[in-house]
């Protein structure tokens with residue numbers, strides 16, 4: 001049985017990687033699909049191409065994982081997959097469940113798509129792409145929270161902030177100015 005792991009992945013986190021690792025053990029093939037919405041494009045830190053590149057690098061070691069992208073409804077994408085394919089979504093905490101349950105029901109209602117939830121390890125319960133972006137935008141250390149490909153991309157994206165913070169760390173009197 002095959003699975004699709006959809007998301008924004010802006011960028012992929014260690015929590016996503018944990019869910020993906022578990023999914024890759026359960027399913028024959030897992031497709032990580034960056035869902036893109038042209039109207040939301042300006043609100044992402046990374047472009048679609050950058051997110052795809054990060055994902056390809058971060059998932060290269062999985063023999064049964066591939067990376068794809070789609071710009072429409074998830075149910076239309078699912079209709080193009082092999083019969084019986086399911087959507088995989090990760091749950092970090094109970095707070096994720098309400099939102100995810102609504103989407104899962106909607107996807108079943110509008111496209112008969114089945115969703116399987118995989119619980120991320122508790123150590124990732126506080127990690128989200130948005131928090132990682134926030135920390136990195138101030139030059140903070142996110143290396144534990146994201147795969148190496150995401151950490152490098154974040155450092156490149158905020159190269160000036162990281163350089164400035166490094167200087168400040170060597171001269172604490174400048175911190176936070």
Ligand code: PNS
Nearest residue numbers: 006007008009035072073074075103106
């Ligand atoms: O990583 P995210 O942002 O939580 O992922 C949400 C995503 C992209 C999976 C969801 O917004 C989605 O499926 N978008 C595609 C459009 C769609 O099918 N919408 C209907 C279900 S809400």
